Amino acid sequence: MRMNASRAKDELLRLRDELEQQIQTKTEALRQANQHLLLDLADRMKAEVALRDSESQLRAMFENALDSMILLDDDRRILDANESAQQLFGYGIQELLALRWDALIPAGHVAEIEEHWKSVFEEGAKRGEIEVRRACGSARLVSFSARANIQPGRHLITLRDLTEQREAEDSLRLLSQRLMRLQDEERRRIARELHDSTGQSLSALAMHLDVVMAESHSLPPRAQKSAAEAVEICRTCSTDIRTISYLLHPPLLDEVGLLPALAWYVSGFSERSGVKVTKKICELSKPLAKELNTALFRIIQEALVNIHKHADSKEAKIELNKSDGKIVLEISDSGNGIDPARLRNGRNGARGLGVGITGMRERVRQLGGTLEIKRANPGTLVRASFPIMEEYDNGNT
Ligand SMILES: Nc1ncnc2c1ncn2[C@@H]1O[C@H](COP(=O)(O)OP(=O)(O)O)[C@@H](O)[C@H]1O
Ligand SMILES: [Mg+2]
Structure with missing residues (x-):
């Protein structure tokens, strides 16, 4: 009996x-779990602060952008618009949101x-130009x-006002x-x-000199000489x-074409410059309009002078063709070729080009044509095409 009681006591002690x-192990596990929880919580709070920071950064960028930004939903309702958009359209934010x-x-x-x-959704993104209407009714x-979908169901449009730039370009x-x-x-x-006054005075002077020459035997030798x-x-x-008056404005250009x-x-150019020029000119059934004649003549003149000045070419070719309602003028040389860097600059605003090519471009644009200048290996090719304008075609000749 005593044996049993002491075994039971041992057993109780062991169980205790x-x-x-077990309690210690559990407590330790709980302590560790608690620590993890605390760490998780700290991480989450940090992430929330970071999210809030980046949201306010994005918001500041949105509000501060010089370009107008508008956020739309699937029904093209305005969800948000920045300060620039409010200025562009002349509406307050609450008006825009409605x-x-x-x-x-x-x-x-x-x-x-x-x-x-439709195409924004098909392609995901789209760029272009459009006209928009301001609150006062004027167009920009x-x-x-x-x-599309910068977030599901949210679509962003960024706009830049081109009106003033376009007006400046137009007035230029x-x-x-x-x-x-x-x-x-x-x-x-x-x-x-020059032709009518100085030229006439020189003719008169020549006649007087003829009289003097007829009587020159009666003059002393020095005066004779x-x-x-x-x-x-x-x-x-x-x-x-x-020559000068002809170069300034060839009278034949207006009269016979x-x-x-x-x-x-x-022929005068070849003689003076030593550049051999070949011409291939198509048949023209009717005379061309005066402005077109002037443009073609001036472009040929400038291109030939450029070949003489810059190309180091012994030959030049002029071709004039008529096709598909267009007159196409090509002037080519076999010289060292125009510097491609100049042409690249030219496309971005004619910085690398001089007055000559800029003037050519302007003449072509005025008559609704196109001008192309490229390296032709060897040499340079200038190609100007114009819609055909025959004399008496247009009312403003
Ligand atoms: N046929 C050509 N061959 C080589 N370079 C050319 C030719 N035509 C033009 N260029 C180049 O393009 C430049 C711009 O020509 P242009 O506008 O007529 O101005 P400018 O003749 O007054 O220099 C020239 O300075 C020259 O470097
Ligand atoms: Mg020139």
């Missing part, structure tokens, strides 16, 4: 130790919206970049058109003046004046 052990994108497009362009909207030209274009026209008119006036020299100078002056003027100019 075991329980204590509108759909369609309300910002002029009535005549609404049909384009569906088309644009903007470039846009649209991206008008200004250079006016300059070019004034230059042509001025050249024509000076050419006529001077008279003979005066005749020679008078002749050179007449030729120079005629392009071909005789070109024949005259090209």
